[in-house]
Amino acid sequence: MRIEELLALYASHAAVDSQEMLARALSLPADIRDGSERYSTLVDELPLPRDPESVIVAGMGGSFIGGLFLQDALYEESSKMIIPLRETGLPGSVNERHLLVAVSYSGNTEETLRVVLEARRRRIPTVAVTSGGLLAKLATEWKIPLVEVPSGLKPRAAFPYMCTALPAVVEAAGLVDGLMLKLKEAAGFLENVKQEVLDAGNSLARWLFEQYEAGNFPVVYSYRPFLSAGYRLKTQINENAKLHAFFSEIPEANHNEIMGWEGPFRFSAVIVRAPGEPPYVYHRMEFLRELLRGRGVKHVEVHAIGENQLQKLLSLFYAFDIASILLALLRGTDPAPTATIDSLKKYLEERIDISREI
CATH class of the missing domain: 3.40.50.10490 (Glucose-6-phosphate isomerase like protein; domain 1)
Structure with missing residues (x-):
């Protein structure tokens, strides 16, 4: 057909x-091409420690999937471990020889913000990937390298930008070469x-x-x-x-x-x-x-x-x-809304205000 x-x-x-989620999904090849072009310059510009012992990618939900994708993409290529993390804190084994990549599309994900706070206390090198919110504000104030992704999307629909921003970060850190070019080529393949x-x-x-x-x-x-x-x-x-x-x-x-x-x-x-x-x-x-x-x-x-x-x-x-x-x-179901998740966030915000802990 x-x-x-x-x-x-x-x-x-x-x-x-209601939010044209199908059209967004169909545009994956074009969005990956856009992302690979958008972030390829980061490889030479991001002020990151070179050759960290491992890269911890912290995120939740639609922001987490980019880290899991990166782990699969580099599983047989990178000599250093890519460790996706879905927690409210860092393992005790993580130290200043590792690199933390904090991913929160909204910039307000409580779990990820807690990880960033802990990383700051423990002096662990950090880079933030977000469209704004509190994470972007902290990155600016604390002089944390910041990679901005386009705003106005559902976090899960931002995958094409997450899957290009994160490879740019690990390439900038010296874990792999030529990954951004491969992503651009993959976009052409998907179009075909x-x-x-x-x-x-x-x-x-x-x-x-x-x-x-x-x-x-x-x-x-x-x-x-x-x-x-x-x-x-x-x-x-x-x-x-x-x-x-x-x-x-x-x-x-x-x-x-x-x-x-x-x-x-x-x-x-x-x-x-x-x-x-x-x-x-x-x-x-x-x-x-x-x-x-x-x-x-x-x-x-x-x-x-x-x-x-x-x-x-x-x-x-x-x-x-x-x-x-x-x-x-x-099913006659609007793919965009996530009412139950929104209810959880509101419930937690009324009881746990992460901004007060910063």
């Missing part, structure tokens, strides 16, 4: 998409395969819709270095479609979770695959597929496409973002 035909198919749902990715996203959305209608909640199975893509699908279904979805890692799930398929279940499964799987991955994924088939579990495989790790990873992000929004539209 051509892009124009697909959009026409969903035209009756367009009024539901846009139709194929859109078809995959549409097929997945319709399959998921059928499963939800039958009362089956999806478990997303993935493996390194594609964990971030599988986790992205789970969280995008949660936020965009307002539905439960679950995520599990291979090979760990082989040692516990697969026993659950021996009992009663109301689940389906999405299996993330990629070309060139090494034998120790391939046979585990094949066993999982045969197990699900034998138990009568509805399941679908989604395959990455591309010639290198970045292309494969981003092709999955692209398809999954589109699928989650189309799923929302099929």
Whole structure:
């Protein structure tokens, strides 16, 4: 189905998409190109310590996914560890020889601000990635290197800028070379395969819709270095479609979770695959597929496409973002609002004012 035909198919749902989340998702290649051009100069300009022992990327929710993506993208390339952190504090092992990258799209994420405060007390080198808020204010006052991303987006929709800003930071810190150029090339690749990715996203959305209608909640199975893509699908279904979805890692799930398929279940499964799987991955994924088939579990495989790790990873992000929004539209659900999350933030703000602790 051509892009124009697909959009026409969903035209009756367009009024539901109050903030044009589908259009934003479709623009991923152009936004990655924009981000790679926007942040490529940071490689030479950011005043960062060179060659830190590791990079800790602190963030929550839509701001966290960039760190998980970076970990996958550099898993086999960087000689130093990329450590995504979703906490309110830093591990005791982190010291001044490490680099903290504090990511908060709004700039007001309490958990991330607490990490920044602790890093300041412990004199840990820090760089801030944000669109504004209190984090940008602190970065200016405390002379912390600041990387600004475009404002006015939903945090999860800012992924193209997070996935280009963070690589610029680690390249500036000397952990890897040529990553920004690879991102720009990946944007061109995604543009060329846009139709194929859109078809995959549409097929997945319709399959998921059928499963939800039958009362089956999806478990997303993935493996390194594609964990971030599988986790992205789970969280995008949660936020965009307002539905439960679950995520599990291979090979760990082989040692516990697969026993659950021996009992009663109301689940389906999405299996993330990629070309060139090494034998120790391939046979585990094949066993999982045969197990699900034998138990009568509805399941679908989604395959990455591309010639290198970045292309494969981003092709999955692209398809999954589109699928989650189309799923929302099929349900007649506006993908933009996150009312329950907003209620939590308001609840906490009335009881915990992080600005008073600064």
